[in-house]
Amino acid sequence: MRFPARAGRRADMDQSATYIYGVVPQDIEVDAEATGVGDPPAPITSIRHGKIAALVSDVSPGRPLGTPKDLYAHEQLLNATAAEVPVLPIRFGAVLASREAVVEEFLAPYHDEFAAALTELEGRSQFVIKGRFVEETVLGEILAENPEAAQLREEISTLPEDAARDHRIRLGEIINQSIEAKRDADTAAMWDQVEPVTVMQTVRPPSHELDAVHMAVLVENTRQDDLDRAVEDLARKWADQVTLSLFGPMAPYDFIVSQEQDGE
Template structure:
């Protein structure tokens, strides 16, 4: 087994300049380099062939490198953990076979970046709203409070079902409202699955760099209407994870 292998982060235009201070995955972290082929280049670093990857530190380094790159130039992010045997293999197995597809995708992403809109319901506020709106839920809560814990099991299960469905309905409505709000300033939108039971919104938006301020104002405007009920965050610019179709890169 070779002492080192080559880790691939993403694909960029061939004429970019790599920050000599940039570091990636591994312990110690490897220096970022570019391997050019035709009109494209792969961002890579050397890693120990015997060291397993997958620590939170590795994942953070992978994402940070790609997001920092996306803030400057178009980048096609490669899924975490893509490793090939050598720098030659980067060209032969990765860049050369997909060169034209990568060029076309980079052209589509020129001047654009991804942002993620994340909203979370205030738990106390949303639960109070559900109990107010749903007489059955309010009655179940009163009965649960009056019964011993063992005797209220069925009531608690039913109340949980009502609350979960109500949150899902409100999430769908708020996601639709945010979609309509930011669609005019976005190139593309993608709904992400909720990452928390009280998520209200989880959207990815591909946006022209020149319209970032418009996106921020659109999100802020709807957030003001929602008030304290939903806590909103906007993340980006970041690599366009949600808007590329990856080739089958089973780099081992």
């Protein structure tokens, strides 16, 4: 799903500003208690145009954005929205000068693209699968599978710290290479496991040196239980080797590609 690259750019402002969170179908009803960025958090409203609407809040042009609290509020609002309706998430920090500018510069020029993308997302949700190697187990496997690593570890235990420096560097290289290979294998196994019950999958970069799996999937809402079972089945198989977690539903960042990112 392509997303106009200009949508997330910040506009220059003098006196007032409108912060944009995402795009939703025009018939959405905004929770009266929903709040977003700001201190105190600003109420969320919608700006409608044709078949679509933008989720927005007022912000002070002079107030810097980007605090952990702001980032959390942005993410939580979009994830809560994604659990109820299709949403096209905007990257953090998109601000236009006024509510009128949101229509004129954002919703109107891209109305058809936004509407088509929302149609594609109808009835679908993003989930993220994360797996973390059990450190003691994976290191034990590497030592058992690699005689050089086992020998280096034994020699390190008998050498003075300075004399063992090269041994430690080499052992670290072996461990890193082995973990990368195991990560590739486990990611491929997870891909095959969830592919039959998902619409799309994408592999994310590892967020930790012990990551075994880090991927996002787009799934039909009617098949969320199937996804749960697929992940649980592999979690049982990997019980002593990898700790698996399934997060979602959440805003489908991983399946929205800007025209700029797509090379157009």
